[in-house]
Amino acid sequence: MVRGILFLVLAAITITACNNDDYSPKPRGFHRIIFPDKIYTEHQTGCPYRFDIPTYSRLETDKSNNAKACWKNLDFPQFNARLHISYFPIGPNSTLEQLTEDARTFAFKHTAMASSITQKEIYLPENAVYGVEYHIAGNTASNYQFFISDKSKHYLRGALYFNEKPHLDSIKPVLEFIEKDIAHLIMTTKWL
Numbered sequence: 001m002v003r004g005i006l007f008l009v010l011a012a013i014t015i016t017a018c019n020n021d022d023y024s025p026k027p028r029g030f031h032r033i034i035f036p037d038k039i040y041t042e043h044q045t046g047c048p049y050r051f052d053i054p055t056y057s058r059l060e061t062d063k064s065n066n067a068k069a070c071w072k073n074l075d076f077p078q079f080n081a082r083l084h085i086s087y088f089p090i091g092p093n094s095t096l097e098q099l100t101e102d103a104r105t106f107a108f109k110h111t112a113m114a115s116s117i118t119q120k121e122i123y124l125p126e127n128a129v130y131g132v133e134y135h136i137a138g139n140t141a142s143n144y145q146f147f148i149s150d151k152s153k154h155y156l157r158g159a160l161y162f163n164e165k166p167h168l169d170s171i172k173p174v175l176e177f178i179e180k181d182i183a184h185l186i187m188t189t190k191w192l
Helices: 002-018 096-108 168-187
Strands: 040-047 049-054 058-061 072-076 081-089 114-124 129-138 144-149 154-162
Touching: 049 168, 072 168, 081 168, 096 129, 096 144, 096 154, 114 168, 129 168, 144 168, 154 168
Parallel strands: none
Antiparallel strands: 040 049, 058 072, 072 081, 081 154, 114 129, 129 144, 144 154
């Protein structure tokens, strides 16, 4: 008889505990990201420009089929990201207006998936570096692009891509971290 009552009490407690309306499953989490210290080194590119890059990145010549001689890829292996850097000399075949419009077109190709695109002017007259950076919010293939120029001879365009399915919530901390590296790259760009 005592065992029967004990069994009924335990069953009642178990049933009552399982009907708690405050229960919610643990949300899916992401891996913890450990960021390295920001240390930069000046990099000679072998082209008419140079800049500082982070020590945890690798600058390599772009080996894709349509790549030009001074196109580079700045890889961030720890973050599975790549900054594609394209250099064009300004001249009769590629005017500053045409190159600037191409950069704008490339950035705004992400409009379908972007929740917003903001533009910010780059103005560094002490280094003759002028341009625009594009912050593309949303689950797009590229969330950050820029172009810089000296307005007479040199033009450099960059587009950051992650080798992951676009999911802004998961890449946002890394994106913000790498954007600071790109800002440093732009600030230290020198034309040769």
